Amino acid sequence: MGKNGYLPLFETKPAGGLVFFRSYAASIFIGICFICFHRVSYFPVTERWVWVGMFVAELWFSFYFFITVIVKWNPVFRSTFKDRLSSRFEEEELPGVDIFVCTADPRLEPPTMVVSTVLSVMAYDYPPHKLSVYLSDDGCSDLTFYALLEASGFAQLWLPFCRKLKVEPTSPEAYFQTTPEPVDDVFMANEWLIIKKSYEDMKNRIESITSLGKVPAYRRKEHNGFDEWDFVLSPHHHPSILQILIDGRDPNAIDIEGKALPTLVYLAREKRPQIHHNFKAGALNALIRVSSKVSNAPFILNVDCDMFSNNSKAIRDALCFFLDEGNGHEIAYVQYPQAFDNLTENEIYGSLRVLMKLELAGFDGNGGPCYVGTGCVHRRESLSGMKYSEELAVELKAMKYDKKIIGSASFNEEDCKALASCTYEENTPWGKEKGVKYESLVEDVLTGMSIQSKGWRSVFFNPQREAFLGMGPTTLLDTLVQHKRWGEGELQILLSKHCPFVYGRPNMPLKLQLSYCIYNLWAPNCFATLYYVFVPSFCLFRGISLFPKISSSWGIPYLYVIFVHRVHSLVEYVWLGGTVRGWLNEQRMWMFKRTTSYLFAAIDHMLKLFGFSKSAFAITGKVADDDVHRRYEQEIMEFGTWSPMFTVLATLALFNLLGLIAVVTNNVAIGDARMKIFDVFGFQILLCYVLVFINLPIYQGMFFRKDSVSVWSTEPETRTADLRSDSKFQSVKLQACNTRFVFKEKRSKLVSCICNFPYLFIITYKLLKLLFENLD
Numbered sequence: 001m002g003k004n005g006y007l008p009l010f011e012t013k014p015a016g017g018l019v020f021f022r023s024y025a026a027s028i029f030i031g032i033c034f035i036c037f038h039r040v041s042y043f044p045v046t047e048r049w050v051w052v053g054m055f056v057a058e059l060w061f062s063f064y065f066f067i068t069v070i071v072k073w074n075p076v077f078r079s080t081f082k083d084r085l086s087s088r089f090e091e092e093e094l095p096g097v098d099i100f101v102c103t104a105d106p107r108l109e110p111p112t113m114v115v116s117t118v119l120s121v122m123a124y125d126y127p128p129h130k131l132s133v134y135l136s137d138d139g140c141s142d143l144t145f146y147a148l149l150e151a152s153g154f155a156q157l158w159l160p161f162c163r164k165l166k167v168e169p170t171s172p173e174a175y176f177q178t179t180p181e182p183v184d185d186v187f188m189a190n191e192w193l194i195i196k197k198s199y200e201d202m203k204n205r206i207e208s209i210t211s212l213g214k215v216p217a218y219r220r221k222e223h224n225g226f227d228e229w230d231f232v233l234s235p236h237h238h239p240s241i242l243q244i245l246i247d248g249r250d251p252n253a254i255d256i257e258g259k260a261l262p263t264l265v266y267l268a269r270e271k272r273p274q275i276h277h278n279f280k281a282g283a284l285n286a287l288i289r290v291s292s293k294v295s296n297a298p299f300i301l302n303v304d305c306d307m308f309s310n311n312s313k314a315i316r317d318a319l320c321f322f323l324d325e326g327n328g329h330e331i332a333y334v335q336y337p338q339a340f341d342n343l344t345e346n347e348i349y350g351s352l353r354v355l356m357k358l359e360l361a362g363f364d365g366n367g368g369p370c371y372v373g374t375g376c377v378h379r380r381e382s383l384s385g386m387k388y389s390e391e392l393a394v395e396l397k398a399m400k401y402d403k404k405i406i407g408s409a410s411f412n413e414e415d416c417k418a419l420a421s422c423t424y425e426e427n428t429p430w431g432k433e434k435g436v437k438y439e440s441l442v443e444d445v446l447t448g449m450s451i452q453s454k455g456w457r458s459v460f461f462n463p464q465r466e467a468f469l470g471m472g473p474t475t476l477l478d479t480l481v482q483h484k485r486w487g488e489g490e491l492q493i494l495l496s497k498h499c500p501f502v503y504g505r506p507n508m509p510l511k512l513q514l515s516y517c518i519y520n521l522w523a524p525n526c527f528a529t530l531y532y533v534f535v536p537s538f539c540l541f542r543g544i545s546l547f548p549k550i551s552s553s554w555g556i557p558y559l560y561v562i563f564v565h566r567v568h569s570l571v572e573y574v575w576l577g578g579t580v581r582g583w584l585n586e587q588r589m590w591m592f593k594r595t596t597s598y599l600f601a602a603i604d605h606m607l608k609l610f611g612f613s614k615s616a617f618a619i620t621g622k623v624a625d626d627d628v629h630r631r632y633e634q635e636i637m638e639f640g641t642w643s644p645m646f647t648v649l650a651t652l653a654l655f656n657l658l659g660l661i662a663v664v665t666n667n668v669a670i671g672d673a674r675m676k677i678f679d680v681f682g683f684q685i686l687l688c689y690v691l692v693f694i695n696l697p698i699y700q701g702m703f704f705r706k707d708s709v710s711v712w713s714t715e716p717e718t719r720t721a722d723l724r725s726d727s728k729f730q731s732v733k734l735q736a737c738n739t740r741f742v743f744k745e746k747r748s749k750l751v752s753c754i755c756n757f758p759y760l761f762i763i764t765y766k767l768l769k770l771l772f773e774n775l776d
């Protein structure tokens with residue numbers, strides 16, 4: 001019980017098993033000390049620099065380990081009391097909530113998916129007249145607008161249906177895919193079928209118009225909003241479009257049961273080619289301004305268009321934090337974890353499991369989770385840039401939320417459009433001190449940090465039923481590209497004035513500043529990893545030993561750290577609900593990301609610092625063609641489109657394979673000599689084995705796959721298949737490769753192979769030469 005007999009609306013508990021974790025961490029720390037001691041005291045006479053390199057890489061890993069331990073030192077988990085919220089607040093006293101959904105490209109983010117997300121958030125278990133849903137369309141697509149128009153009609157059926165059947169999840173697409181027809185109640189079953197039919201009809205209409213690529217004239221007549229597209233020159237060149245499809249305060253805006261509907265707004269902010277639009281951060285800032293005129297709710301939930309609501313109570317949960325009398329006033333945002341509903345059982349491209357379920361809880365224990373861009377409920381004041389102060393706290397505590405939302409007559413559509421114009425922000429603090437921050441590709445993390453540095457707290461909440469489910473990338477390249485963006489954005493933060501150690505003072509505790517480094521250092525991690533992947537195998541060829549003998553007692557700390565560290569990671573992964581194979585896949589992706597995504601992120605950022613290139617937000621595709629999708633479901637790694645990242649992966653994989661072959665062929669010597677080699681080079685050989693094992697899918701792709709997917713296969717079918725899927729899905733990415741494929745078609749098998757992998761051949765050649773030299 002809180003002060004004055006007040007029952008809190010939420011409670012916070014520390015994670016269990018901390019003693020185990022802390023003793024594990026301490027034991028690894030001791031192991032690391034021994035390793036350092038060995039490195040220093042056994043400094044070799046020759047090949048010193050290689051040894052120094054190993055030591056530096058190990059110091060780096062140790063430092064990173066230290067930060068991970070800080071993040072996981074004290075995780076906390078929260079629970080809420082929604083019944084207390086309901087008994088303390090009448091429905092009318094509950095605050096308004098604005099919901100922002102972002103979309104950017106109808107080809108990568110199909111309008112059917114977007115409207116399912118919109119419908120899912122319209123159907124929250126919350127007074128509908130207190131909700132306003134805004135769709136920001138950075139693609140400025142009349143297809144998306146058409147889909148939203150359809151959704152606004154379907155909402156009249158969907159919302160009452162959700163209430164009646166207590167539907168969960170409230171995304172019609174996800175619901176009808178996962179929930180069987182209710183059989184025990186004939187009346188319900190009937191209604192269920194009607195709604196399902198109605199949904200499918202709508203979906204078909206949207207899909208057929210989407211596949212046409214434009215809205216036909218007879219449809220355009222149905223709503224005068226389409227006229228706005230007469231002024232659209234391209235998605236990057238058009239005036240603001242603002243359409244209020246449902247005005248919640250209009251007495252006629254009701255569902256089929258006569259209950260109010262949430263407000264529904266379509267916004268495509270103005271874009272001009274010469275003016276930078278700042279990607280998603282720019283879109284969110286336009287929404288913050290426009291919504292402040294239309295509904296001005298004190299709380300803002302934002303989701304990506306692929307993240308549907310999976311838990312209709314999530315808003316009430318979040319309000320348990322904000323409206324708590326004890327601590328609610330200091331909370332700026334409540335972050336839900338990102339979870340994905342398209343993951344396969346063993347998560348072939350890895351998952352954000354540990355990050356989302358444990359590390360964010362660790363952040364919370366250290367002062368508050370970072371903001372991860374979606375599934376987050378913000379307080380309007382803090383998101384708009386206000387500092388936390390005692391006076392504000394008093395004001396927030398006394399705040400009453402029952403006031404009616406500004407009437408629809410009180411705002412002027414033209415004024416709102418001006419707020420979304422592309423020049424509005426010129427010479428204003430927007431994007432810097434106000435709103436979502438522009439100076440990083442991970443606008444979310446930077447914005448969260450900025451809010452925390454202004455004295456606010458944040459809360460991580462992971463309810464039993466996942467609050468949001470989204471779509472993770474379904475190809476290797478998509479995953480690597482996504483992580484490149486993240487790695488780059490995080491590095492931008494570290495190397496700017498927003499470095500947590502500078503920016504975080506004095507309001508963020510040191511442990512929270514350090515916690516942020518776990519992500520800020522993603523990109524720099526690539527160097528130590530590359531060194532470890534490359535140099536020990538290389539030294540194996542040259543007969544240079546880099547580790548203690550297996551039989552010596554100095555081998556023990558190395559073995560201990562390697563083994564126990566990985567076992568801990570496995571146990572943690574399985575404890576968080578993953579599978580053992582999933583963990584293995586995660587290890588593979590850990591390495592792939594470090595050797596490619598983060599390397600490219602680091603290089604790109606350097607180029608940017610010297611002014612050679614500009615940041616770009618590569619949107620993650622949410623559609624895959626049937627073949628790609630099938631292989632994803634079968635957990636077969638996809639190498640569909642060529643990328644320089646694959647060249648790096650292939651080179652490293654081949655290199656380690658040759659290392660292993662060298663070991664095997666070199667050791668035909670019998671008896672003692674062989675044992676000796678294993679003793680001296682044991683760790684390097686082990687490392688080589690592990691790397692070859694990790695790279696298995698790459699060899700498969702290079703040498704054995706016949707399924708016309710692999711960029712390493714040079715069968716002509718590959719290109720035809722790609723061209724076919726290209727025309728079918730018009731994916732931007734595939735289009736970009738189109739020219740290259742046509743070009744390649746004319747080349748002979750060998751030439752095209754060499755063309756793709758020049759390095760690979762040179763390196764293979766050199767390695768073989770080295771190998772034979774070693775053999776004599």
Ligand SMILES: O=c1ccn([C@@H]2O[C@H](COP(=O)(O)OP(=O)(O)O[C@H]3O[C@H](CO)[C@@H](O)[C@H](O)[C@H]3O)[C@@H](O)[C@H]2O)c(=O)[nH]1
Nearest residue numbers: 102103104138279280283304305372373374441442619620
């Ligand atoms: O110019 C843009 C680019 C993107 N988006 C939207 O941003 C969201 C995220 O884009 P996505 O391609 O799905 O990227 P992810 O890597 O999946 O996004 C993660 O990483 C981003 C930061 O890099 C965060 O903003 C996201 O919330 C987080 O889910 C999507 O809804 C897009 O429609 C825009 O609105 N405008």
Ligand SMILES: [Mn+2]
Nearest residue numbers: 304306471620
């Ligand atoms: Mn996404």
